[in-house]
Amino acid sequence: MTTSSLTRATLAKDLRLEWRSKDAINSMLFFALLVVVIFSFSFNPTAEESRQIAGGLVWVAFLFAAVVALNQTWARELRNQVLDAYRVSPAPANSLFLAKAFGNFIFVAVLEALMTPLFIVFYNLRALGPTWQLPVVAALGTWALVVNGTFFAAMSIRTRSREIMLPLLLFPISIPAVLAMVEATSAILSGEYSARPWIALLATYDVVFTTGCLLLFETVLDAE
Amino acid sequence: MPPASHTESAANVAPIVVVTDLIKQFGRFAALRGVSASFDAGRLYAILGDNGAGKTTLLRSLAGLTRPNRGTVSMLGTSDLRSVCHQVGYMAHPSLLYDEMSGMENLRYFARLYSIEDNERCASVIRAVALDPELARPVGQYSQGMRQRMSLARALLNDPKILLLDEPFSNVDVRSAREMVGLLAKMRDAGKTIFVVTHQAALLEGAADEFVWMEAGKIVSRTSSLQPVEAR
Numbered sequence: 314m315t316t317s318s319l320t321r322a323t324l325a326k327d328l329r330l331e332w333r334s335k336d337a338i339n340s341m342l343f344f345a346l347l348v349v350v351i352f353s354f355s356f357n358p359t360a361e362e363s364r365q366i367a368g369g370l371v372w373v374a375f376l377f378a379a380v381v382a383l384n385q386t387w388a389r390e391l392r393n394q395v396l397d398a399y400r401v402s403p404a405p406a407n408s409l410f411l412a413k414a415f416g417n418f419i420f421v422a423v424l425e426a427l428m429t430p431l432f433i434v435f436y437n438l439r440a441l442g443p444t445w446q447l448p449v450v451a452a453l454g455t456w457a458l459v460v461n462g463t464f465f466a467a468m469s470i471r472t473r474s475r476e477i478m479l480p481l482l483l484f485p486i487s488i489p490a491v492l493a494m495v496e497a498t499s500a501i502l503s504g505e506y507s508a509r510p511w512i513a514l515l516a517t518y519d520v521v522f523t524t525g526c527l528l529l530f531e532t533v534l535d536a537e
Numbered sequence: 538m539p540p541a542s543h544t545e546s547a548a549n550v551a552p553i554v555v556v557t558d559l560i561k562q563f564g565r566f567a568a569l570r571g572v573s574a575s576f577d578a579g580r581l582y583a584i585l586g587d588n589g590a591g592k593t594t595l596l597r598s599l600a601g602l603t604r605p606n607r608g609t610v611s612m613l614g615t616s617d618l619r620s621v622c623h624q625v626g627y628m629a630h631p632s633l634l635y636d637e638m639s640g641m642e643n644l645r646y647f648a649r650l651y652s653i654e655d656n657e658r659c660a661s662v663i664r665a666v667a668l669d670p671e672l673a674r675p676v677g678q679y680s681q682g683m684r685q686r687m688s689l690a691r692a693l694l695n696d697p698k699i700l701l702l703d704e705p706f707s708n709v710d711v712r713s714a715r716e717m718v719g720l721l722a723k724m725r726d727a728g729k730t731i732f733v734v735t736h737q738a739a740l741l742e743g744a745a746d747e748f749v750w751m752e753a754g755k756i757v758s759r760t761s762s763l764q765p766v767e768a769r
């Protein structure tokens with residue numbers, strides 16, 4: 314079995330479990346919906362102001378909602394200590410990590426696809442810059458959140474207050490990525506400056522942290 | 538007691554598991570305090586002892602799930618347990634199964650981890666533990682006894698040479714437990730080495746080759762029958 318086929322098997326299993334339980338997607342959607350509604354009541358921006366602040370609002374909502382899903386990722390493996398069954402098998406640790414990261418990417422991408430129209434309606438958004446760059450920023454930004462999130466969620470599974478530990482570990486290390494996501498999104502929406510440097514920063518961040526997580530995951534998985 | 542021919546042949550084989558001066562501490566609590574022992578291939582070992590004696594920690598050390606603070610575990614001639622993990626089956630006290638999936642779905646997934654593509658292998662181990670592979674009910678809706686048996690099926694999936702079982706008979710009715718013991722004895726007769734951590738030692742009387750008694754993180758006695766252990 315290759316790493317990719319093991320990753321696919323674990324991903325398929327995770328998607329099946331999520332389809333049956335809907336634990337992550339329901340809690341993420343409910344949380345993100347609340348954020349959109351609360352923000353829309355809190356601010357009453359003009360179309361121009363919306364373009365300036367929407368990048369921040371959108372990504373903060375997705376970041377907080379993603380944490381909900383990330384906490385669920387490993388909780389499933391702790392029930393009945395199923396993670397031990399993986400650890401005693403000859404399957405490589407990185408297949409598990411990649412499957413979890415891809416799974417979270419799919420969950421957060423589904424959330425973004427469902428919530429983006431609501432953001433557009435609530436904040437009367439219209440991009441003045443190159444719109445085709447938005448999916449690129451979304452994909453790179455989402456991967457930045459989930460790759461670190463999956464890693465730090467794995468690190469915190471054996472701690473007593475893991476729901477608190479995950480944001481404490483994840484948010485500080487995500488600051489460069491969040492900054493790049495917000496700036497790139499604001500640049501595309503306002504059309505006032507180029508998003509390319511921020512997209513390049515995001516891509517670099519993704520490569521560096523994906524490599525780091527893959528190199529360190531086995532140690533995290535075997536930690537007691 | 539096991540058949541005489543089996544006992545004689547077992548005496549001629551080299552140790553398959555060697556544990557040397559194993560120490561494991563959890564904070565201030567020493568779960569294992571210098572355990573040294575060797576175990577021969579093709580034998581069924583019952584590991585007994587009170588709660589906190591170190592039975593589960595020893596089993597987890599053999600499975601490579603717990604890293605000892607000191608000492609070594611050698612299995613199948615190597616101390617690199619990762620390199621022989623495909624020849625080891627492990628059943629823990631919890632089921633190690635996904636509650637939301639059926640038994641067959643669980644086993645199909647775990648089979649992939651061992652590069653087993655054959656669905657018939659999954660079905661045959663489920664049948665071996667007297668369950669129905671066609672049962673579509675999720676494992677979460679199984680009775681505790683069924684879950685234990687499915688958990689044993691998962692441990693047998695890769696046809697391991699060494700089987701590590703932690704409390705396989707807990708919450709299993711006597712008839713099913715006896716069936717499980719019969720299956721384990723058959724596997725032992727087929728040359729597998731089996732370690733069973735249990736509080737129900739009487740079930741293994743007549744099937745186990747050796748009773749290994751643990752106390753306060755040490756092996757204090759190894760006997761071929763249960764009587765001397767009970768007389769302690």
